[in-house]
Amino acid sequence: MSADTRAPRxxxxxxxxxxxxxxxxxxxxxxxxxxxxxxxxxxxxxxxxGGKDQLVAEALDWSGTWAAARVEEHVSRMRRxxxxxxxxxxxxxxxxxxxxxxxxxxxxxxxxxxxxxxxxETVRHAAETALETWRRPIxxxxxAMGRPRRRAESLSTLMLCAxxxxxxxxxxxRDTAPLRLVARExxxxxxx
Amino acid sequence: MSADTRAPRxxxxxxxxxxxxxxxxxxxxxxxxxxxxxxxxxxxxxxxxGGKDQLVAEALDWSGTWAAARVEEHVSRMRRxxxxxxxxxxxxxxxxxxxxxxxxxxxxxxxxxxxxxxxxETVRHAAETALETWRRPIxxxxxAMGRPRRRAESLSTLMLCAxxxxxxxxxxxRDTAPLRLVARExxxxxxx
DNA sequence: CTCCGACTATGACAGCTGTCATAGTCGGAT
DNA sequence: ATCCGACTATGACAGCTGTCATAGTCGGAG
Numbered sequence: 535m536s537a538d539t540r541a542p543r544x545x546x547x548x549x550x551x552x553x554x555x556x557x558x559x560x561x562x563x564x565x566x567x568x569x570x571x572x573x574x575x576x577x578x579x580x581x582x583x584g585g586k587d588q589l590v591a592e593a594l595d596w597s598g599t600w601a602a603a604r605v606e607e608h609v610s611r612m613r614r615x616x617x618x619x620x621x622x623x624x625x626x627x628x629x630x631x632x633x634x635x636x637x638x639x640x641x642x643x644x645x646x647x648x649x650x651x652x653x654x655e656t657v658r659h660a661a662e663t664a665l666e667t668w669r670r671p672i673x674x675x676x677x678a679m680g681r682p683r684r685r686a687e688s689l690s691t692l693m694l695c696a697x698x699x700x701x702x703x704x705x706x707x708r709d710t711a712p713l714r715l716v717a718r719e720x721x722x723x724x725x726x
Numbered sequence: 727m728s729a730d731t732r733a734p735r736x737x738x739x740x741x742x743x744x745x746x747x748x749x750x751x752x753x754x755x756x757x758x759x760x761x762x763x764x765x766x767x768x769x770x771x772x773x774x775x776g777g778k779d780q781l782v783a784e785a786l787d788w789s790g791t792w793a794a795a796r797v798e799e800h801v802s803r804m805r806r807x808x809x810x811x812x813x814x815x816x817x818x819x820x821x822x823x824x825x826x827x828x829x830x831x832x833x834x835x836x837x838x839x840x841x842x843x844x845x846x847e848t849v850r851h852a853a854e855t856a857l858e859t860w861r862r863p864i865x866x867x868x869x870a871m872g873r874p875r876r877r878a879e880s881l882s883t884l885m886l887c888a889x890x891x892x893x894x895x896x897x898x899x900r901d902t903a904p905l906r907l908v909a910r911e912x913x914x915x916x917x918x
Numbered sequence: 919c920t921c922c923g924a925c926t927a928t929g930a931c932a933g934c935t936g937t938c939a940t941a942g943t944c945g946g947a948t
Numbered sequence: 949a950t951c952c953g954a955c956t957a958t959g960a961c962a963g964c965t966g967t968c969a970t971a972g973t974c975g976g977a978g
Contacts, residue, residue, distance in 0.1 A: 560752020638844040652830040699891030
């Protein structure tokens with residue numbers, strides 16, 4: 535978990551992702567990322583010849599993969615899995631993270647979309663891919679719970695919409711109530 | 727509707743809001759805003775002595791008020807209003823806007839939260855207020871439709887969560903499917 | 919040893935940012 | 949006519965941005 539145990543390259547990607555979560559793409563400076571990652575500045579152009587775009591794209595990719603793994607952890611841990619329980623687990627992760635960090639960090643994908651959807655096709659595409667990476671294990675889990683594939687696709691999209699929006703409202707109001715609310719309100723739809 | 731008909735000061739606020747929607751707070755340059763607003767640069771320090779923070783805050787305020795008025799328009803136009811119909815109407819606005827502008831512009835409040843929630847208390851507070859301004863007429867409408875106030879508060883929050891998330895996913899994938907999906911899936915919960 | 923590739927170090931670059939100081943231009947009230 | 953306040957114009961400022969050129973270090977293979 536500590537940054538020191540990772541290779542410098544991955545540390546940079548991780549640091550970039552964390553910085554994204556806090557201040558968005560525009561607010562993320564390469565020099566600051568390098569400091570946070572405790573990495574040499576010269577390594578930037580070595581590992582990321584594509585510049586900031588590449589670094590941000592890889593940060594999104596990393597985040598998507600991480601989120602997907604987290605979903606699978608939840609699924610495998612649940613004894614009698616239901617859609618609403620999975621959703622509650624994911625929402626719970628976010629609520630805990632937001633409170634622990636005092637609402638300082640949100641979703642890196644949201645940051646990328648908001649800042650770059652119209653100005654940077656590379657980043658926008660990486661964000662889209664990250665969302666798909668994240669959504670896939672959710673869909674698969676819902677299928678394993680007996681939902682038809684088509685239906686599972688819809689429900690996983692619904693989950694991510696509600697989650698992203700709830701993260702936003704929670705950060706705006708410095709209160710995790712919206713997160714808890716969507717978990718509660720969506721349960722009947724998800725389990726229907 | 728044209729920018730020329732408004733006073734310079736309001737043109738600047740409006741231009742700032744539109745720029746926010748496209749590139750976030752970090753990506754919004756004051757000089758560019760001034761050009762878009764066709765306003766004199768010197769007026770910035772005259773009308774907005776509080777600097778960029780004040781301009782962004784006022785842009786959020788303007789946006790919240792505009793969104794609230796739009797909600798009231800929908801409500802007053804509906805003959806047999808139901809929660810799900812109101813939600814569909816609001817979602818429809820966004821879907822139409824996204825498609826018309828080719829997903830270039832999202833929600834200014836989302837942009838502000840993502841970029842500034844942890845770095846700029848002034849802006850974060852303005853975003854929180856704008857969300858409340860927006861949510862209030864929705865809550866009131868739901869009360870008028872017979873929901874208990876407490877319940878109406880929950881449902882309006884749920885709507886905004888789903889909407890904000892769906893805007894995000896729609897922009898990421900350049901497809902309004904998520905917006906249409908949340909309108910459909912949430913209907914039973916809203917009308918229950 | 920020698921050479922080479924992987925990686926690091928550092929300084930410079932133009933461009934942009936928000937902010938400020940200073941001066942200027944009006945229109946209208948006195 | 950003169951004065952004042954509202955508004956505009958312009959240039960400068962330090963600070964930061966991402967990117968690049970150049971040179972350096974270092975470890976291991978030949």
